[in-house]
Amino acid sequence: xxxxxxxxxxxxxxxxxxxxxxxxxxxxxxxxxxxxxxxxxxxxxxxxxxxxxxxxxxxxxxxxxxxxxxxxxxxxxxxxxxxxxxxxxxxxxxxxxxxxxxxxxxxxxxxxxxxxxxxxxxxxxxxxxxxxxxxxxxxxxxxxxxxxxxxxxxxxxxxxxxxxxxxxxxxxxxxxxxxxxxxxxxxxxxxxxxxxxxxxxxxxxxxxxxxxxxxxxxxxxxxxxxxxxxxxxxxxxxxxxxxxxxxxxxxxxxxxxxxxxxxxxxxxxxxxxxxxxxxxxxxxxxxx
Numbered sequence: 001x002x003x004x005x006x007x008x009x010x011x012x013x014x015x016x017x018x019x020x021x022x023x024x025x026x027x028x029x030x031x032x033x034x035x036x037x038x039x040x041x042x043x044x045x046x047x048x049x050x051x052x053x054x055x056x057x058x059x060x061x062x063x064x065x066x067x068x069x070x071x072x073x074x075x076x077x078x079x080x081x082x083x084x085x086x087x088x089x090x091x092x093x094x095x096x097x098x099x100x101x102x103x104x105x106x107x108x109x110x111x112x113x114x115x116x117x118x119x120x121x122x123x124x125x126x127x128x129x130x131x132x133x134x135x136x137x138x139x140x141x142x143x144x145x146x147x148x149x150x151x152x153x154x155x156x157x158x159x160x161x162x163x164x165x166x167x168x169x170x171x172x173x174x175x176x177x178x179x180x181x182x183x184x185x186x187x188x189x190x191x192x193x194x195x196x197x198x199x200x201x202x203x204x205x206x207x208x209x210x211x212x213x214x215x216x217x218x219x220x221x222x223x224x225x226x227x228x229x230x231x232x233x234x235x236x237x238x239x240x241x242x243x244x245x246x247x248x249x250x251x252x253x254x255x256x257x258x259x260x261x262x263x264x265x266x267x268x269x270x271x272x273x274x275x276x277x278x279x280x281x282x283x284x285x286x287x288x
Contacts, residue, residue, distance in 0.1 A: 001087055003059040004032035006193055016083050024077055025126030028056040031191030038202055039063035041184050042122040042148030049114030053101050053123035058087040065091035072113045074101050106142035119143055124150040131171055138178040147205040156183055156201035164270040170229035179207040214275055228266030236266045254280040
């Protein structure tokens, strides 16, 4: 079955009485060149176990199952399960789970299905829940090597922005804290059924623990990052003192110890400076 043919997909959905859910942000890939590229660049290969988030009608699922040793696809919409069984159910290396990805125990899933395999994630993520899914994956501490996902173009811009520039955000810092992010390629809105109102891009996160290993209290680190970026027009001194009630004198002392001017905004700090400075202010907060 050609799952990139628009009429074929429409007929399939009609046969199953399926209607797109705006609530679930459903936009299915139909561009024949996109899913093979995601699978190839996302490490779907022998020796790899791939976790797919959201199956759609199985277009990407099929490309992953052709290449990877094992694929586990997690789909929240029960209506899609019989459709996926019809389109890709013949692949013996594929398991489809009708679950909410935000309630999955990734470590248990990996132990059950991917024992002895390198583990990666590939997905066409719903735009409305991109950030929660990425952070849930990253904060799980599961042994995942890479995450290759389709996201809204504006989100891709933020995720790949250099920390320390105006384009960066709290999400930029959060994701790059866990690994290196790069944009793989862009995808036009016409590549989907139905077509969304925005263009997309495929990004990849290569997980690297070197940053997170430096921070002992991750929750406190992110509370400081969130506080600083929620008031990004303020200086870091004013943002952290008002948001977390850390005395200005202690923040200024921290900045001076790192040869950073007290007028700096949090968006101007590099990842290394953020870790050094925010660890200092975190310790200061403990003393209050």
